[in-house]
Amino acid sequence: MGLFNLFNGYLVAAGLAFYPPQAEVSWKFWLGVGGWALGFFANVYHDEMLNDLRRQPGERLINHHLPEDDDPKAGRYKIPRGGLFKFVSFPNYLSEWIEWSFYALAATSNPLIPLPPISQLRLQAGLRGSLVKVIAKTWWPSYLLHPAWMFVLAEIASMLPRALRGHRWYKEKFSNYPKERKAVIPGLL
Numbered sequence: 050m051g052l053f054n055l056f057n058g059y060l061v062a063a064g065l066a067f068y069p070p071q072a073e074v075s076w077k078f079w080l081g082v083g084g085w086a087l088g089f090f091a092n093v094y095h096d097e098m099l100n101d102l103r104r105q106p107g108e109r110l111i112n113h114h115l116p117e118d119d120d121p122k123a124g125r126y127k128i129p130r131g132g133l134f135k136f137v138s139f140p141n142y143l144s145e146w147i148e149w150s151f152y153a154l155a156a157t158s159n160p161l162i163p164l165p166p167i168s169q170l171r172l173q174a175g176l177r178g179s180l181v182k183v184i185a186k187t188w189w190p191s192y193l194l195h196p197a198w199m200f201v202l203a204e205i206a207s208m209l210p211r212a213l214r215g216h217r218w219y220k221e222k223f224s225n226y227p228k229e230r231k232a233v234i235p236g237l238l
Contacts (some may be wrong), residue, residue, distance in 0.1 A: 088148025102127040110225040128223055136235035139212040143233050153197035161192040210231025
């Protein structure tokens with residue numbers, strides 16, 4: 050997890066350092082800031098709901114008594130309820146994706162950054178430079194994804210499989226698990 054966070058931090062820093070936002074602030078920036086804040090607070094809210102389930106019934110802040118409290122087979126596990134848990138098993142993941150997608154929108158209005166032609170690059174002599182030239186003859190993209198959007202894709206790629214496994218586990222563990230609840234995207238997945 051530490052290496053993943055280091056990689057994501059690098060992407061965010063690279064995006065801000067090498068592709069700074071435009072000096073003129075647009076409506077997309079403010080939409081990004083507002084969406085980021087909404088995603089951030091939703092993420093924290095749903096994480097706190099999960100933390101609340103670990104407390105004893107009398108000490109909980111939100112769900113004071115749950116059906117699983119009376120079920121000896123449930124053990125320490127509970128079905129999360131409330132907020133976006135009505136629709137998905139992992140609203141904290143969904144909220145984090147929303148948070149960082151809107152961050153990316155605020156960081157750049159265009160998710161694609163132009164890549165200079167290979168002829169304009171100053172390549173080092175030697176094996177690495179030769180290898181890049183060989184690869185470039187086969188395929189050289191005109192655009193790359195902005196680092197902020199790479200961050201979003203990296204998060205989704207790492208969290209989606211965990212959400213699907215966790216959703217399957219909930220359905221196997223609890224016979225009364227809400228059938229209409231999806232894993233992470235309401236109505237879809």
